[in-house]
Amino acid sequence: MRLLFTTWAWPSHLYALVTQAWACRAAGHEVVVATQPALVEETGRCGLPAVAVGHDVDAVAMVRGYALGARKGGVPGGRGPRAAGMLLAHAESMLTGLIGLGRRFRPDAVVYEPTALAGPLAAAALGVPAVRHLYGTDLMARARNVLPGLFAPLAARHGLEAVDLYGRLTVDPTPPSLQPPTAPPAVPVRYLPFNGGGRPVTLPPSGRPRVCVTWGHTMAKLSDRYFLLPGVVRALHSAGLEVVAVVSAAQVPLLGQLPDGVRVVVDAPLHSLLGGCDLVVAHGGAGTVLTALHHGVPLLLVPQLPDHAGHAAAVTAAGAAGLLEAAEVSPERLREEAGRLLDGGTARAAARRLQEEMRRQRPPSAVTADLEAVTGRPA
Template sequence: MRVLFTVYPSFAHLWPIVPCAWALQSAGHEVRVATHASFADAVAGVGLSPVGLGDPNANEARMRPDAKAPPGPEDVLRYAEVLGLDEEGREHWIAFYQYLLNAVSDYVRTDLPDASDLVSFAKVWKPDLVIWDPTFASGPVAARACGAAHARFLMGPDCFAWSMDKLAERRAELQAAGLSENPQADLVRPLAEKYGIEVDDELMYGQWSIDPLPPGLGLPNSSTRISMRYVPYSGTETLPEWLYEQPERPRIALTLGESTRRFIKGDWGRTPAIMEAVADLDVDVIATLNELQMDGVGTLPANVRRIEWVPLTYLLPTCSAIIHHGGMGTFAASIAFKVPQIVCDTDESLLIRAVEEEPSAGLCPRCAGAGDQGALDSGTYRVGWEFGVREEAREKVTQWEMPAKKLESTPTANYVLGRGNGVRLDHRTQSVDEIRKSILQVVTEPAFQDGTEAAYQEWLSRPSPHEIVPMLEKLTEANRRR
């Protein structure tokens, strides 16, 4: 059969689908991966065939100055109140409404060629199955347009389906409050109507979902899910010679993710605290951080080697522990290689707040001296801006104050704590000495290795990408419409 994946143009969205795409390809199926044309080479680089969408010479949609901005906190919290959400539920809603829907908005636009290019390709190539990134919601529209079966590939806790279930439960209350019954449907509807496609639950949830999360990490919802083991993949390069042998003393990996390094200068003061904490320990630290993430760090400790990048699948087998940002790919890779985890997380809400500033005045008081381009303060983001891609100042900018944590860091930290295979690092509340003691504890106490072994066995109990291929074949046969 023919299988078309759609992915948001980011390595954090591409790498999770690679083992599943390879499994289908190795089983004899034709596989294509559709994404923005500027990211097509990245797809080809992982051994898959790209379909470039939109203008290859243009920045992708999130880098356009007219990209959708996050809704304001008042709007977000008004929904949460009408939906009757508790504190934990409010965080799931914020993740969906203030973060994820922004990404969804980028590739359902009818004023840009990307979504239309996807539908046109699907009509010509006629895939039997479309597997779509939940943030790339033109995928199910293309599937409907060509009669293909379609499924979501989950990248983290399913805030999409969880939130839409809550919206459906409170439909009457939302109508009474003058709020939309389904903000995601509102985003997708113009594209769907362009092709005469009904916006219904199937278009929102997929006919089924491929769920690579371990038990206990997902969110309860009404979608149909197929379990799959999250097989780690993080790119390839020539294996560095220093990784040929196991280190003589404990090695700790330090990684703070691929996403925020592109648009947040510094790391909320977290990196300097970690560097100070590890400086006096009898360990070797491999810090995969770029210059922006190192902002605020003075002299590098003698026991720290900083390299901008090395695949985690190369590094982790040599490590006794990992300090990381709580991202799903890093978390899963650490389990797969049986490495105890120190997950960076804070107690603050995910809620994003906006601050408007004139560039001539500096983006904010903490950014004084950042230069004419207004380099972003640590912990801030603005629409259509990325280091090295779009850095030009505009007449007026809106700066969004981000919480000092990854979107999934709290769920992953809770999982690690619950399984006993690591600890939580909160640089907002812990002293350098407390951070140092936590790191040493994870490296030296056997109980954390026991917890890591238990988490590994739970991970191993899930079917591999290869093992779910026959089920995907059967579901495709039962659900395609031609």
């Protein structure tokens, strides 16, 4: 098979596709990743062939728009319409280039992460199946009645009608317990963490409860005030916990003066650290949540964006996390919730149940057979 993977230029969305793309290449299939120019270099660092299509969109400004409650790009209404407008802008920027690449590459299927909606449109134009690859709780399921109308003009410009933006097949690395009942049927796959190509860091054993604090990559890009990690680290360190702050190099200047004894780890893959941790305190990104659950580690989540809130709500409902609204974050509340999650054992047990649920799923190598079936093209 020839498989065209695609995502817009957001690293965490790319990382969600990496292990499946690797599995397909290892099975003898030809893989190309198409993305906006800003992500081509990072795709290469992930060990995958990359081709730039379209042009870059200022995603940070658009996310900042709905995070701050402003109107951006002429898209009126609440956060949902503004977020959908952002996805449309990405699709518009990529679609012509993606179709052109497809005509040269001649893929048997287009594999896309659920917000890269140029993917199913290009697949329809090329006459091949579209395969949706989730990266967490299927939050796009609730937009099923909204997206077709929003994307219809773009489809029509390319001579397309009634394109199913949800693809012929969905691949899902999320434990079923975290999916809403409205989610469409999916092929389950085991979640294997990939958090970037940095050097792994292994933590030595500790005599105290160890808490990993990470705030992903998005929030610091939007505004310093959304990057809550320094205050969280200080609050938890004062409770006598061993605190490990996992940050990117770009976030280091935002840390300020941290207390002595706080370990700061820079540009290391999160999955290399979490096996030695007792709790993860984070923003609620899908990759962070699933990586923690892969290790059976409970979480304390402070979501600030709608998708983070959706992932956080799912894992909290499953009993594996505590949840704090950003407005209620204080040193006292952070210490109280962290202590409850560390001392009770209930959240740890729930996280381990989800870990076992994930381990029972088939590995990405097995999903290549489903891709072969949907395309009718074995290796």
